[in-house]
Amino acid sequence: MKNQYDGGTALVEAFHRLGVEYILSSPGTEWAPVWEAMADQIHRKKPGPRLLDVWHETLAVDMAAGYTLATGKMQGVLLHAGAGLLQGAMGIHGAFVAGVPMVVVSGESMTYGEQPEFDPGAQWMNNLSIVGGTSSLVDTVVKYSSVAGSVYTLYESVIRAGELAQRQPTGPVYLSVSTETLMAPWTPPANPRAVPAAPRVLTAPEDIEKLAAQLARAKRPVVLTEGAGQEVETWEALLALCEKFALPVVEKPGALFANFPKDHALYQGTEIKPFWNDMDLAIVVRARAPWYPPSNRPPKAVIAMIDEAPHNSAMVYQSHQADMYLEGNVAQTLRDLATAASVDKAAVEARRQELGAAHDAMIAKRNAAQAAARKKTPIDPVWLCASLNAVMPQDAIYIDEVTTHTAALRQHLVWNQPQSLFTRQGGLGQGLGLSLGIKLGKPQRQVVTLIGDGAFLYNPALGCLGAARDYKLPTLTVVFNNKKYAAMQNMHLKMYPDGIAAEMDIYHGTHINAPDFVKVAECVGGYGEQVSDPEKVQDALRRGLEANRSGRPAIIDVIVA
Numbered sequence: 116m117k118n119q120y121d122g123g124t125a126l127v128e129a130f131h132r133l134g135v136e137y138i139l140s141s142p143g144t145e146w147a148p149v150w151e152a153m154a155d156q157i158h159r160k161k162p163g164p165r166l167l168d169v170w171h172e173t174l175a176v177d178m179a180a181g182y183t184l185a186t187g188k189m190q191g192v193l194l195h196a197g198a199g200l201l202q203g204a205m206g207i208h209g210a211f212v213a214g215v216p217m218v219v220v221s222g223e224s225m226t227y228g229e230q231p232e233f234d235p236g237a238q239w240m241n242n243l244s245i246v247g248g249t250s251s252l253v254d255t256v257v258k259y260s261s262v263a264g265s266v267y268t269l270y271e272s273v274i275r276a277g278e279l280a281q282r283q284p285t286g287p288v289y290l291s292v293s294t295e296t297l298m299a300p301w302t303p304p305a306n307p308r309a310v311p312a313a314p315r316v317l318t319a320p321e322d323i324e325k326l327a328a329q330l331a332r333a334k335r336p337v338v339l340t341e342g343a344g345q346e347v348e349t350w351e352a353l354l355a356l357c358e359k360f361a362l363p364v365v366e367k368p369g370a371l372f373a374n375f376p377k378d379h380a381l382y383q384g385t386e387i388k389p390f391w392n393d394m395d396l397a398i399v400v401r402a403r404a405p406w407y408p409p410s411n412r413p414p415k416a417v418i419a420m421i422d423e424a425p426h427n428s429a430m431v432y433q434s435h436q437a438d439m440y441l442e443g444n445v446a447q448t449l450r451d452l453a454t455a456a457s458v459d460k461a462a463v464e465a466r467r468q469e470l471g472a473a474h475d476a477m478i479a480k481r482n483a484a485q486a487a488a489r490k491k492t493p494i495d496p497v498w499l500c501a502s503l504n505a506v507m508p509q510d511a512i513y514i515d516e517v518t519t520h521t522a523a524l525r526q527h528l529v530w531n532q533p534q535s536l537f538t539r540q541g542g543l544g545q546g547l548g549l550s551l552g553i554k555l556g557k558p559q560r561q562v563v564t565l566i567g568d569g570a571f572l573y574n575p576a577l578g579c580l581g582a583a584r585d586y587k588l589p590t591l592t593v594v595f596n597n598k599k600y601a602a603m604q605n606m607h608l609k610m611y612p613d614g615i616a617a618e619m620d621i622y623h624g625t626h627i628n629a630p631d632f633v634k635v636a637e638c639v640g641g642y643g644e645q646v647s648d649p650e651k652v653q654d655a656l657r658r659g660l661e662a663n664r665s666g667r668p669a670i671i672d673v674i675v676a
């Protein structure tokens with residue numbers, strides 16, 4: 116057995132010092148030095164991250180992202196050469212858009228068989244290496260990319276990359292490292308430090324005072340949010356602020372997270388329109404483009420943007436129309452605002468009454484729509500949501516990868532606890548991987564992936580189901596199966612309402628002849644069931660839950676309109 120450390124240990128040790136708990140990887144031969152280090156870690160019972168091998172790079176990246184979203188803790192990802200990096204690039208893009216910190220490393224060769232004592236294999240020269248280096252493959256979807264060019268700089272390069280990823284605006288970073296660097300002898304630092312968390316940056320007190328004064332003056336203030344609920348702390352701070360001043364909360368229709376308890380009297384749904392003309396203060400809490408079109412602007416409102424990093428360099432276009440920016444830690448900004456503002460009590464109580472009545476009217480409408488949807492065939496997605504409400508535990512976590520059903524889902528699915536909803540970012544195909552990462556981070560909670568039949572087929576589904584089985588991450592997948600890419604057909608009809616396709620009923624880009632999702636679940640020993648009778652949906656969902664409780668992944672394929 117060798118007793119000389121090398122670059123593989125340096126990489127693992129750097130991840131350990133960064134507090135990384137999981138290294139997600141899709142294998143490549145360049146990782147043999149890391150596998151040696153991991154074997155050594157297990158053999159000597161040393162503390163350090165656990166390496167999880169999965170069958171697809173999208174899955175590796177998305178599991179890391181899901182775990183970070185669920186826990187707030189950054190993770191590491193190892194991908195194979197340019198090929199693995201390209202395969203994982205869409206997941207990396209999703210992490211970039213959502214600001215998820217992550218250290219991604221992929222391999223390289225520097226010697227191409229010319230080094231007398233080591234042959235990395237001709238595949239590097241023949242088809243793995245990328246002319247000009249791999250950084251160019253992901254430059255536009257990470258916040259930093261570089262090469263860790265020697266074993267002497269590898270350890271500190273990884274540490275710095277992790278520190279960069281966790282600073283605002285948070286996001287994925289990338290390092291290229293060669294097999295030769297990983298195999299070179301390495302001497303660990305004599306006095307290594309545990310890397311501290313990125314410091315919180317706070318909003319200046321005078322900016323808090325300015326917004327507090329606006330809030331005191333406002334007659335019709337509104338809180339609009341897309342991502343306040345990312346952390347439990349921020350959810351709680353927003354709830355406390357809104358309760359104190361009776362502020363209505365409107366979520367953006369495709370909000371990224373569960374941001375507010377849906378049954379709370381101040382929750383006003385996803386429609387900003389009823390507030391548009393009269394609002395005089397908009398407190399926007401993490402919304403990348405609060406209005407659409409982005410340059411739209413409520414006619415009478417002062418707009419205050421609360422977000423650690425409102426200008427998202429992963430987006431090609433944005434306009435906040437903000438009159439003031441508060442860019443410190445969001446939870447603390449909300450708490451400071453709650454302390455600083457003083458608002459006339461009678462006005463607050465009057466508002467509370469009015470908003471409570473509006474909320475009740477919204478719920479009555481919601482219940483009526485659910486009752487009306489109950490008997491429809493094919494199953495109405497509204498009824499599917501009502502059925503999920505009836506069957507799932509109160510603290511279930513949903514992952515949203517549906518497309519045309521998303522509005523119904525946001526209106527009809529109920530959650531009242533933080534971290535109950537996560538949304539896929541970037542392209543289709545990442546919902547299942549995100550769900551597994553979230554389950555890894557929150558093993559006690561039921562995780563439910565809501566996914567279109569089309570979206571399902573973009574996921575590395577076999578790899579996801581295999582990882583669910585092998586790493587004991589049983590989640591429930593509910594397929595909203597309308598047997599088509601409805602989004603494509605809808606857009607085609609919108610663009611060509613009187614077109615040939617509409618008239619002749621000849622569509623392209625629409626039909627899906629999907630595999631049997633029941634058998635897909637069964638191929639890894641999971642539970643699968645198809646349901647098309649609205650009366651049988653709830654029992655099918657219960658059987659899916661039961662399968663999860665016995666440790667098996669489950670797919671319930673629901674035939675919906």
Ligand SMILES: Cc1ncc(C[n+]2csc(CCOP(=O)(O)OP(=O)(O)O)c2C)c(N)n1
Nearest residue numbers: 518519542543567568569570599600601602
């Ligand atoms: C990677 C990727 N490829 C293609 C698309 C384009 N696209 C957007 S929605 C959609 C259809 C999704 O179908 P499904 O999940 O069944 O939802 P539905 O439209 O039926 O509601 C497609 C193909 C995309 N967003 N991402």
Ligand SMILES: [Mg+2]
Nearest residue numbers: 567568569599
């Ligand atoms: Mg579909």
